[in-house]
Each structure stands twice: as C-alpha cells, then as structure tokens.
Amino acid sequence: MTTQNNSQVELVNQLAFRLRDMGVIHLNLDDTPMSDRRIINLGGKEILNFSSCNYVGLEADERLKQAAIEGIERFGTQYYCVRAYTSLSYYEELEAQMKEIFGHPSVVMPTTMLGHLSCLPSLISSDDAVILDHQVHTSVIMTSKILKANGTHVEMIRHNRMDYLESRIQKLSTEYRKIWYLADGVYSMYGNIAPMSDLHELMNRYGQFHLYIDDSHGMSWTGKHGSGSVLERMTSFHPQMVMMTSLGKAFGASGGVAVFHDQATRELIRNTGSPLIFTGPLQPATLAAAVASAKIHLSNEMVGLQNKLKSNIDYFADKAQSLGLPFISKDRTPIFFLGVSRFEVGGKLVKALLDAGFFSCIACYPSVPYNNTGIRFLVTLNHTKQDIDNLLETIAILLPEILESENFSMEQIMKAFYKETTHTERLQSA
Numbered sequence: 465m466t467t468q469n470n471s472q473v474e475l476v477n478q479l480a481f482r483l484r485d486m487g488v489i490h491l492n493l494d495d496t497p498m499s500d501r502r503i504i505n506l507g508g509k510e511i512l513n514f515s516s517c518n519y520v521g522l523e524a525d526e527r528l529k530q531a532a533i534e535g536i537e538r539f540g541t542q543y544y545c546v547r548a549y550t551s552l553s554y555y556e557e558l559e560a561q562m563k564e565i566f567g568h569p570s571v572v573m574p575t576t577m578l579g580h581l582s583c584l585p586s587l588i589s590s591d592d593a594v595i596l597d598h599q600v601h602t603s604v605i606m607t608s609k610i611l612k613a614n615g616t617h618v619e620m621i622r623h624n625r626m627d628y629l630e631s632r633i634q635k636l637s638t639e640y641r642k643i644w645y646l647a648d649g650v651y652s653m654y655g656n657i658a659p660m661s662d663l664h665e666l667m668n669r670y671g672q673f674h675l676y677i678d679d680s681h682g683m684s685w686t687g688k689h690g691s692g693s694v695l696e697r698m699t700s701f702h703p704q705m706v707m708m709t710s711l712g713k714a715f716g717a718s719g720g721v722a723v724f725h726d727q728a729t730r731e732l733i734r735n736t737g738s739p740l741i742f743t744g745p746l747q748p749a750t751l752a753a754a755v756a757s758a759k760i761h762l763s764n765e766m767v768g769l770q771n772k773l774k775s776n777i778d779y780f781a782d783k784a785q786s787l788g789l790p791f792i793s794k795d796r797t798p799i800f801f802l803g804v805s806r807f808e809v810g811g812k813l814v815k816a817l818l819d820a821g822f823f824s825c826i827a828c829y830p831s832v833p834y835n836n837t838g839i840r841f842l843v844t845l846n847h848t849k850q851d852i853d854n855l856l857e858t859i860a861i862l863l864p865e866i867l868e869s870e871n872f873s874m875e876q877i878m879k880a881f882y883k884e885t886t887h888t889e890r891l892q893s894a
Contacts, residue, residue: 518714520684532750542748657797677711684716779852805836809868
C-alpha cells in the first residue's frame with residue numbers, strides 16, 4: 465500500500481473514532497421487536513428513524529415474512545452450491561418475474577456489489593475506456609480498480625455533467641473500442657437523478673458509447689411495476705445499456721439483479737461472471753421473500769405504495785424549502801442531503817438530533833469530499849406528516865445554533881457545495 469493510501473486509511477479511521485466517541489455511529493439497537501417501522505430503540509429510548517432505505521415498507525410485509533419462513537422449511541437455512549451447477553427453483557421463478565417487471569432478461573445476483581464484479585470485468589476489456597461519474601457508488605468505483613488493473617483506461621468526470629461527458633466520448637472514441645459511462649440512477653448521497661433522456665440521446669448519437677447504471681436507490685418506489693427511476697425516464701431499454709439494481713432496500717428482500725437488453729448478453733454474464741461461478745447463491749429465505757415481493761410489484765397494489773411515499777417526499781421537500789434549509793438536491797426522491805460542509809458541524813448536528821429523538825446518518829469523507837459533509841435523511845411511507853414537521857422544525861432551530869458555535873455560516877455552506885472544483889479528494893480516494 466502506498467504512503468498516500470496509508471494516510472487516507474488513517475484519516476478515515478480517525479474520523480470514525482471521532483464519530484464513535486460522539487455516539488453517532490457503531491450503535492447497537494436494543495433487543496426490542498420493531499412493531500412500528502418508524503421507530504428504533506436505542507439505550508431504552510424510542511428514536512424516530514430517518515435512516516432506513518426500506519422506502520415502501522415491504523421489509524415488514526407479512527407475505528414476505530411468511531414466504532421466508534416457508535423457504536426455510538422447504539430447503540433449510542441454506543443451499544450452498546454455486547449456480548454454475550445447480551440453483552433452487554426460486555431462481556427460475558424470480559428471474560421470470562424480473563423479466564415481467566423490466567421487460568428484458570436478467571440475472572439475479574448475491575448482492576449488487578457481486579453483481580458489479582460479475583458484469584463489469586466480462587463486459588469491459590482493455591480495448592475500452594471507462595468514465596466514472598464523480599458521485600457513482602463506491603461499489604462501482606471499487607470494481608473499476610479491477611478494470612484498471614486489467615489495462616482498461618479509467619477516468620472520472622464531474623457529476624451529471626453531460627457536456628463534459630460528450631466531450632470525453634468524442635476524444636476517447638478515436639482511441640478505444642467502446643466508451644463506458646458508469647453512473648447511478650438515483651445517487652445514494654445527494655439523492656439526485658441521472659439525466660436519463662440526455663444519456664439515451666448520447667447512446668443514439670455515438671455507437672461506441674455504452675451506459676452501465678446502478679438503480680439500487682431508484683428501485684420499487686417509482687416506475688411501472690416498481691422498475692425504477694432509470695426505465696421511468698427512458699423511452700426504451702437501450703441496446704447499449706446494462707442496468708444493475710437491488711432486491712434489498714425498497715424491494716424488501718436481499719440481493720441484486722442485472723438487466724440486459726438481449727439474451728446473448730445475459731448468457732455471457734451467466735456463464736462468465738466470476739461470482740456466479742465461484743461464489744455461493746442467495747439462500748432460501750431471501751429467495752422466497754424476493755419472489756413474494758415481486759408478486760406485489762406486479763400487482764396494482766404497488767401504485768398505492770408508491771403514491772403514499774411520493775406524497776411524503778413532496779411534503780418533506782416543500783416543508784424544507786419553506787424553512788430555508790440547505791438541502792442540496794431539488795430532485796424528488798426519498799433521499800434528502802442536508803449540506804453542512806464542515807465535519808464538525810455535521811457531527812454536532814447528528815448528535816443534537818439524536819438527543820432530540822431523531823436518528824439520521826452523517827455523510828462525510830470518503831463518501832463525499834472532505835468539505836462536503838452533510839446529513840442524509842431517508843423518507844419512507846411509514847413516516848407521518850407530523851414526523852416530518854417535527855424533524856425539519858427541529859433542524860431549523862438546531863442548525864443556526866451549531867453554525868454559530870463553529871463560526872460558520874449558511875453562505876459558506878452554499879459556497880462549499882456550488883463552487884467549481886477539481887474533485888481531487890474524490891479522485892484520490894478512487
């Protein structure tokens with residue numbers, strides 16, 4: 465490991481110690497049943513939870529729980545044989561359901577991370593070039609390091625800047641076979657959405673340009689049959705696109721699924737993706753729960769769940785705007801990122817909110833650049849309008865007090881998030 469990497473690891477380690485000592489990370493929940501999905505129990509105290517990615521509440525649906533129990537009763541706690549040899553019948557049923565949801569062939573993966581490791585090294589060669597969006601998920605960045613080690617050209621551009629992207633496509637297409645852009649459908653930190661119509665147009669314009677996009681945070685809560693934010697914003701599934709998404713988070717089970725335009729690409733990954741050849745599968749309870757969730761996705765019930773969540777999203781966004789709070793993205797997703805810039809401000813605010821009865825997640829280096837610290841609030845359909853009012857009104861009181869104590873201002877927060885930068889910190893961490 466280089467000296468630079470050593471220093472970055474130590475910085476992250478020290479930041480984690482500071483947050484742990486403040487009492488805002490590495491927390492263990494009380495051994496209390498979660499009868500109310502809005503609430504977690506910490507130290508004998510009920511805390512309103514704004515950190516859950518279970519956006520539409522399926523993780524507690526009785527049908528998923530009963531299916532998981534039945535899966536264990538039929539096949540035990542695990543069936544551990546790699547899929548290259550045998551698969552439980554649940555896989556065939558689930559992948560057929562995925563084709564109904566997305567309209568294209570798919571492969572179910574053990575996790576989205578292992579999905580990236582299955583797809584990217586098989587799809588991308590040393591004759592190709594890779595462009596990473598600055599905010600693409602860490603799991604994609606980690607996989608890109610394998611591509612780079614294999615001789616693939618890898619670079620990073622500023623977040624959602626389609627003008628920069630097109631310029632790089634034009635330049636790199638004279639040197640490389642294919643140009644791959646690696647991005648997220650809904651970005652996990654800021655909660656903003658990829659410009660899918662622009663990306664679709666770029667694929668139409670440049671035959672060498674390919675898109676690999678992770679829509680894990682867009683799954684279930686939006687799109688027909690819960691198919692997500694990517695397909696919702698495209699006129700068709702482009703033949704130059706591959707999509708990864710999650711069967712965890714809002715889907716309510718676990719694992720990932722890769723979706724392809726054609727059967728040939730699906731078979732390529734099924735036959736050559738290393739984790740599919742050498743890594744264990746999803747286990748019976750998880751597979752059975754995923755099948756049960758997919759049935760709900762394919763029913764009319766899904767529209768009602770989506771509409772209830774979207775009502776909460778709109779209410780949160782409008783209330784936050786009325787209070788003048790510095791939420792960074794204006795896209796209407798379940799992820800709200802409150803920019804605070806300084807690590808110290810973020811740590812103090814998370815702790816003050818926890819003391820006031822609200823749990824949220826600090827987002828700091830290396831998840832975001834060091835001076836772009838913020839707090840992520842995740843909205844679910846289980847939250848009430850009163851919950852949202854109480855949270856945001858509390859932030860409106862606490863944030864100015866903490867900024868004053870740190871001799872920092874709202875104007876400095878805005879400057880930190882909207883100034884032009886070279887993103888050196890993020891590039892180095894990649």
